[in-house]
Amino acid sequence: MRTSDILTTPLSLQQKDMPPAPAHHAESDAGKQPSTSVGWVRICDVEDVPRLGARVLRRDGAANVAVFRTADDKFFALADRCPHRGGPLSQGIVFGERVACPLHNTCVELDTGCAVAPDKGQVQSFAVKIVDGNVYVDLHGG
């Protein structure tokens, strides 16, 4: 995996307008060297995720992944299980860089997956990057 691809979450949308170094490599290399060990998976278009909202990626045999978008177009991905009682965080209300679980209102930090004190617990987080309006999540990461 190239270091230029390993962008840490959060990654702002603005970067898609920057010199598209990672995207360039991504596109030109994707066909040549399809590597199954790479965890980056294209999930959807940026516009598929509403601002202050989320979409959920269903996975067989593993926890679903919730992809969140903040008001200022930062993207985050967390396992879709609240650390409190396993509620689907993707269905919660997003505010700032947090989400409130729809079941019992536990608040979770989008970047770390940590419950906001005094609640305790942490949920797995995944790296996200935006390339040319596409949302990629590193499903091997977290």
Next chain:
Amino acid sequence: MKKMKLVCVGNGMAGIRTIEELLKVAPDLYEITVFGAEPHPNYNRILLSPVLAGEATLEEIVLNTRDWYDRNGITLHAGKTVTTIDRVRRVVVADDGTEAPYDRVLLATGSNPVILPIPGSKLEGVLTYRDIADTEAMIDAAKRYKHAVVIGGGLLGLEAANGLRVRGMEVTIVHLLDTLMERQLDRTAAKLLQASLEARGLKFKLPTETAEVVSGESGRVAAVRFKDGETIPADLVVMAVGVRPNFELARNAGLHCNRGVVVSDTMQTYDPRIYAVGECVSHRGIAYGLVAPLFEMAKVCATHLAAFGIGRYQGSVTSTKLKVTGIDLFSAGDFIGGEGTEHITLSDPVAGVYKKLVLKDDKLVGTVLYGDTVDGSYYFRLLREGRNVAEVRDRLMFGEANLGDTGHLGQNRAAAMADDMEVCGCNGVCKGTIVKAIREQKLYTLDDVRKHTKASSSCGSCTGLVEQILMTVAGADYSATPKQKPLCGCTDRTHSEVRQEIRALKPLTTLAAMKLLGWRTPNGCATCRPALNYYLISTWPHEAKDDPQSRFINERAHANIQKDGTFSVVPRIWGGITNAAELRRIADVAEKYSIPTIKVTGGQRIDLLGVKKEDLPAVWRDLDMPSGHAYAKALRTVKTCVGSEWCRFGVQDSTRMGQELERALWRMYAPHKVKLAVSGCPRNCAESGIKDVGVIGVDSGWEIYVAGNGGIKTEVAQFFVKVKTQEEVLEYSGAFLQLYREEGWYLERTVHFVNRVGLDYVKKRVLEDDAGRKALHERLLFALEGEPDPWAERAKGAAHGEFQSLEPAKETA
């Protein structure tokens, strides 16, 4: 950026509490230095009395260990008294020459005990009662001497006397007046208190003025002589005759002072770089000597030090509790009463119980409780909120009336509950857990307890119990929730203020509302966004933009989320009347989509449970029935009995009335869910008595009842009006509900709305004002006009993104 320098003068409860609050909101803004005259870290001064009585140790009352100061990078100068604030050079100077430069100063110098200007007041063995050193000296004296005299029969004097008595001394209490604790108790309660203290072996001499403290041969105190000539032996004299705000430092620095350091509502002194909190300040002419106001001041001051520029301290109503184990005593507000006040008293001398409630203009203005104080928190809440108690007056003396019925074993006396008994049935929280959290996490407010334990944070039925526990455990530390609660942490505005401003300023999106109303967060939180969204669409129908992302998932997905993340679907069945075709479609849908559970609901509907989110639009399309809104803060159901069409007792056609009401009101969003019922005769089989609007047919027309509730606390609906025709039922019910929609607070049920504004007010608006009623009804009809069926829209593909999950593409980057 270089940090600013904050110097806190005073290492007591007010100063450190302010710093704790400041660290919460702006942890990196300041480099903090704290000066304390005592050589100890910050401790809970209020708990010195239990230490004196041997019920707690000094270690137990330490609030912040030295480790805490280190961890937060705070420089602590313990044992150094600040002597000068040099406002020109901007440094504070301590008695040992230590200097600390500042950008901001926080003055929290507390108060000094008053020493009587009588001969002998400086003798060895004469103490005041203020700090750890005093307490240790008293404990030491109790080991070596026999006779103690406590001058002052107030709160502190009695606690000192009790502690010394427990430690084996012969104690005489001398008081200038003929009743004890005159600032907290009326005569009757004071006499009861005196009797029970006498039963513990304390002696009283009142009313008596002290003339002189007499020295013995060793130079230590030997006796006390009174103005009446009597002299009694004393090896220890404790002066507890009051405190004076300690503002000498501030005055010498040239700050404006009167009874204390004068501060504004932002806790700022006349020097904008210098703030002051706690007992040393004079705020609107009042210097507080109790702890709850300090905490409120600390919160406000911290936000201003953090440069948020928000929040005002507007004074406090205080309450008192005597910390003498075995004596229950509580007082608050104007407990003596005066012109225009009325008293309700309960006196049971044998049981040692005395309660007095003072009312003025149908509001509780003061209370004294002796012997049974469990309702202290309840009365204090009524008092602070200034609630009209006319309607509960006959029951007021018997305590908490709005404590829920369910979920806590029917208990309404926290003190009588064992530690392993459940207080909060929603979140499974036992009394012991709450007590432990209050002690260990130093919780002082209901909100703190909710956050840490989850108790009382769901349905709220146990709030009264939790407040009782808080008051018992935290005692005088108990900091009452503010009278006017802000909507949430993002704003200082109350629900009412937000509603008013939305009406006046006409923002049309949630983000615009937050901007116009000065929200301190960029896009609110999970509490305020749904409220704002509701206020916008209910105030400006057809103009404000509904924001799905500000709606709770149920209203966004138009179905009820279940614990496993699936949803439930409740189609609308008008008035509970269905037919074979509908039932067949429901059965087909259940089979086609493998819906695991089908249940008949309490509101005469059919609930399909366990539907996958992705299936919802197709389920709705196949059902081809309108949304039942069973998921929304909206009109849920109109329940009916069979009525005159079939029933041999029925006198009115209740099913038809119910269906008409439901067709008129469906799609009506409201502050909370709304349930109606129509019964065809007074046997009331549709249970109209526990509905938001309950209609009961009588031979000559319809009776309308409002503000009932069958939930947490069963509330019987109140008779509202009797009308003749179906049209009138629609108009009066609609107008009542529109008033609730326009003036209710988000998540406030009709019963709470009506309790808050008073049924008389509602009657004035809906019954007495014909034009007003018609206008209300018109506005409701206008709001509902053209409002679509959300299911039909989504079955046709609207908002499809909400319902589709994503598939990972097998494409890598």
